Amino acid sequence: MPPRPIVTATRRLPDAVESALRERFDARFPETDRPMRPGELAAALRDSDGLLPTVTDAITAELLGAEQVRARILANFGVGVNHIDLDAARSRGIVVTNTPDVLTDDTADLAIALMLMVARRLGEGERELRDGRWAGWRPTHLMGRTLRGMRLGIIGYGRIGRAVAERATRAFGMRVRYVSGSRSRPPAPDESGLAEPAESLEALLAESDIVSLHCPLTPETHHLMNSERLALMRREAILINTARGPVVDEAALVAALRAGRLFGAGLDVYEREPAVPDELRAMENVVLLPHLGSATMETRVAMGMRAVDNLTACLAGDPPPDRVA
């Protein structure tokens, strides 16, 4: 029997996924579950036929350009692949895959959860109660905002953006408009009739009560929400980011919030994870989650199995189902 392909996972994975990897490959896992250092990534690329990286691994052109790279596939655990230099992978003939579809519902749910948390001031309420500061019910206590009837602007109308539109319209009676995050790639027309395209990003920002980001991080969407665009948002609007931190200029967001221009913000992702600016932590009207978009047992297993399928196909010489480069 020929030796089984060597596959290295950069992080510890749900048990079912690790078992599936062990069944099919000579699977290797780190002893401690922390982000791999560049030297460890270089060794994994040198010693493995397939790598299973995550968002915490910067797979740079330098790493992929090293002389002794043996890996034939980077089967990313997650849909976003901004941490992988795709051009460098392409020029080296290394396949890159991701895990679409399986995390759409959970990520859309989390965006809606953040909208509710910010609009209804739920984080503030919970902190008050836990701190023993709740003095009892009163008519004017922690009054938030009603979601029904609000105008939701979605930036990035792919799978997750559409799933958010579905929830927002059907469950919450919101009015939804959308734009693509990329000016060069307009979104495919929406056949569902749930949402209408906005005339432009600027028009969407000016008319929305809530702006929710669902575009990938690319050079074009880096700091898409800069100070000029934040200034176009309605006074008392809410910004939600479950996409990637650097789509928002965090310093500009802090300034807009400090100036009292926004009702609040709900963030699951940050520019320099796991660092979160102290200014944001100090603001009561900001909800901060630690990158939990896809963090359910069901979805993390499904993501892992999707990566296993991509590895299996590619290492058997077949086209992998979720190739992105």
Ligand code: 8YV
């Ligand atoms: C993942 C995500 O948890 O899929 C993505 O793009 O942001 C998250 O759902 C993370 O990327 C794991 O690598």
